[in-house]
Amino acid sequence: xxxxxxSPRHKVTETGTPVTLRCHQTxxxxxxxxYRQDPGHGLRLIHYSYGVKDTDKGEVSDGYxxxxxxxxxxxxxxxxxxxxxxxxxxxxxxxxxSQPQHFGDGTRLSIL
Amino acid sequence: xKEVEQNSGPLSVPEGAIASLNCTYSDRGxxxxxxxxxxxxxxxxxxxSIYSNGDxxxxxxxxxxxKASQYVSLLIRDSQPSDSATYLCAVNxxxxxxxxxxxxxxxxxxxx
Numbered sequence: 001x002x003x004x005x006x007s008p009r010h011k012v013t014e015t016g017t018p019v020t021l022r023c024h025q026t027x028x029x030x031x032x033x034x035y036r037q038d039p040g041h042g043l044r045l046i047h048y049s050y051g052v053k054d055t056d057k058g059e060v061s062d063g064y065x066x067x068x069x070x071x072x073x074x075x076x077x078x079x080x081x082x083x084x085x086x087x088x089x090x091x092x093x094x095x096x097x098s099q100p101q102h103f104g105d106g107t108r109l110s111i112l
Numbered sequence: 113x114k115e116v117e118q119n120s121g122p123l124s125v126p127e128g129a130i131a132s133l134n135c136t137y138s139d140r141g142x143x144x145x146x147x148x149x150x151x152x153x154x155x156x157x158x159x160x161s162i163y164s165n166g167d168x169x170x171x172x173x174x175x176x177x178x179k180a181s182q183y184v185s186l187l188i189r190d191s192q193p194s195d196s197a198t199y200l201c202a203v204n205x206x207x208x209x210x211x212x213x214x215x216x217x218x219x220x221x222x223x224x
Binding site for chain 1: 148154155158161202209212214217
C-alpha cells in the first residue's frame with residue numbers, strides 16, 4: 001500500500017467552524033491531491049499540489065484552501081464549514097503528473 | 113452529457129463468469145485512462161491503467177481502449193465473490209494529465 005495517512009479519519013463539527021484535514025505521505029511523491037466523494041457525483045478534485053508551496057485549483061475549490069509546507073504534508077482547510085461540505089474526503093498522491101494516483105483511506109466529515 | 117459515464121448497475125454475474133464493465137468519455141483529448149476498484153466504505157484502489165488503443169492484460173483483468181469511439185472497458189475473467197465492489201473509471205482532462213474526471217462507478221455483484 002502507498003504510504004498515505006489521512007487524519008482525522010472521522011470528524012463531526014458544526015456549521016461555521018474551521019476544519020483542517022491532513023494528508024501525510026512517506027513516498028516522497030511530488031503530486032498530492034484532495035478529492036471529495038458524494039453519492040451521484042463520484043470523486044471530484046478540490047485542489048492539488050505539484051510541489052512545496054505550489055498548489056492549484058480543481059473543479060470544486062470554492063470554500064476550500066490548501067497548504068503544502070513540506071513534501072510529505074498536504075493540508076485541506078474549510079475556513080467556515082457548511083453542511084454542503086459534508087462528504088468523504090480522499091487524499092491521493094502520484095510521483096509525476098501522468099502516473100496513476102493512489103488514494104489514502106479517507107476522512108468522513110459531517111457538518112451539522 | 114456527463115464527462116465520464118458509467119452504468120451504475122448493479123451488474124450481477126455468476127461466479128466464474130466474465131464481467132464486462134464499460135465507460136464512455138466526452139473529452140477527445142484525453143490520453144490517460146484508469147480503472148479503480150472501491151469496496152464499500154473503503155478507498156479507491158488502482159486496478160488498471162491504459163494509455164493507447166487496444167487491450168492491456170494483467171492477470172484476470174483486461175482493459176480495452178478505443179479512442180475513436182471514446183470508450184474504455186474492463187473485463188474481469190473468472191469473476192470471484194471478492195470482486196464484488198464498485199468499479200470507477202477515470203479519465204484525464206485534455207491538457208492536464210494529472211486532472212482526472214471520475215465516473216460515478218458501476219456496482220458489480222458476483223453471485224456464488
